[in-house]
Amino acid sequence: MTGLRSCSCSLLVLFFSLLSFYLSSSMREINLSDILSTENAREKKVGYVAIIGRPNVGKSTFVNALIWEKISIVSRVPQTTRKRIFAIFNDDESQIIFFDTPWIHQSDKVFNTQINHQALTSLREAEAILYFIDTSRPLGDEEKYIEEILENYQAPLLRVYTKTDLKPVFLLQEWDDIFQISSLSHAGFGAIITRLKSLLPKAPLYYPEEYYTDQNMHFRISEVVREKVFLHTKEEIPHSIFVEVSEIDEEAHLIKIQAYIHTETDSQRYILIGKWGSLVTLIGKEARLDLENIFGKPVFLSLRVKTMEKWRKNEKLVKNMLK
Numbered sequence: 001m002t003g004l005r006s007c008s009c010s011l012l013v014l015f016f017s018l019l020s021f022y023l024s025s026s027m028r029e030i031n032l033s034d035i036l037s038t039e040n041a042r043e044k045k046v047g048y049v050a051i052i053g054r055p056n057v058g059k060s061t062f063v064n065a066l067i068w069e070k071i072s073i074v075s076r077v078p079q080t081t082r083k084r085i086f087a088i089f090n091d092d093e094s095q096i097i098f099f100d101t102p103w104i105h106q107s108d109k110v111f112n113t114q115i116n117h118q119a120l121t122s123l124r125e126a127e128a129i130l131y132f133i134d135t136s137r138p139l140g141d142e143e144k145y146i147e148e149i150l151e152n153y154q155a156p157l158l159r160v161y162t163k164t165d166l167k168p169v170f171l172l173q174e175w176d177d178i179f180q181i182s183s184l185s186h187a188g189f190g191a192i193i194t195r196l197k198s199l200l201p202k203a204p205l206y207y208p209e210e211y212y213t214d215q216n217m218h219f220r221i222s223e224v225v226r227e228k229v230f231l232h233t234k235e236e237i238p239h240s241i242f243v244e245v246s247e248i249d250e251e252a253h254l255i256k257i258q259a260y261i262h263t264e265t266d267s268q269r270y271i272l273i274g275k276w277g278s279l280v281t282l283i284g285k286e287a288r289l290d291l292e293n294i295f296g297k298p299v300f301l302s303l304r305v306k307t308m309e310k311w312r313k314n315e316k317l318v319k320n321m322l323k
Contacts (some may be wrong), residue, residue, distance in 0.1 A: 045094040047200035049305045050123050052101050052150070053132030054142040058183055062132070063087040063100045065183040069214050072100045086214045088207050094197050095205050099126065123149075128156045128199050130192070135161045135168035135180075156199050165198040205268065211230065219293075224261055224290045225303065228271070228283040237271060240264045242311065255291070256300045262308040272305045280305055 004127075051059045060072030063085065072085045085100040101123070123129060131150065133143065150157060158177045161168075165182040172180065177195065181188035207214070222243035230238040240263055247258040261280070263269045273280050284303040291299045311317055 043202050043204055045200040046096075046206060047127035047196075048097045048125055049128045049130060049196060050099040050155075051124035051130045051132060052123065052146060053162075054134065054146070057132040057134045058101050059132055060085070061183040062160060062162070064097055065186060066098070068213050070290065071213050071215070088212050088214070089193070090209045090212075091193075094193070094200065095204060095207065095209070096193070096196055096200065098130075098221040104153065107263055123153050123155075126153075126155050127201075128158065128196055129153065130158050130160050132160050132162050134163055135170070135172065136163045136166045138169055139228045158195060160188075160190065164188070194214065217248060217250075220294060221245045221248070221259060221287075221291060224294070225261065225283065225287045227290075228286045229261065231286075232279060232283060233272065237263070237268050238272055240268055240312075241272070254298050254300060255295055256302075257291075258302045259304075261303060261305045262311060263305065264307070264309060264311060266307050269305050269307045 051062070053059055063072045064070055066089060067087050071087045087098040087100060089096040089098065129150065131146065133139075156177070158179060159173075159175075161172055161178070161180045163182065164180045164187070165184055172178075179188050179192050179195070181192065222245050225243045226238075226241070229241055229243075242262050244260045244262060245257065246260060247256075249256040261272060261283075263272060271279070272283075275281075280303055284301050287303075288299050288301040290300065
């Protein structure tokens, strides 16, 4: 009887997990028969893998290259990722859900504390951890800090040397579970996937095989707009903004979007708008082109810039933004 109850509970957990995912996803129309289909009950090597590393180590670039889709935004500005990003890798033998984690800050500020929570939660839930190490920069205090954090976790740890298409600035180790990759050429990707398959359990699929992320439309739009702000601004401005998508009207052949870029000061707002609205227009144009590639149809994007003073100290707002 105990075994039967355990089996029933597992099936219920799987059912409600899939149901929750479908209800939150806008990638296609919800179909209850899909949730209950035998395809989702197929068993493969399945599990969660967290990626951790210093800023600009190449985590987001790796995720996008592995999935062949733009899932994580990429920027030269440090600490671009604010919340963990799910990237779902599928092949004939496995379904591996990668967490692209934010950089862990040594800070007690409200905003940074919430970002830390995102990253540490990912490490707790992971069945394996990829620790990315940038070979193009010298090792330093950031690596020591990460090593101290990782000592508190029991999941198998794979060290991954990134940017190996560039000349390394330190001697690369050759121990077990150390890998070398280049996201430009996909070199080393296969070896990592093979090793992860050996570590993960066999289980029913967590997501339908055609899904490559759990992000809803609002989040994907806000991230693309934020990426363009990072691309065209500097200093404190990229970290002082957040993007609010207030309205989406999806028609058969067009998506109409109203979004707001919120800054902390009026001076930042004026910079983002630019002379005669030139900068916000450029940001909107580039974001629209990316969104049309993602959604596969024309997009009308209306962008406005507003000031919301001290928004990063608003605990309720930050929690809602990062949940």
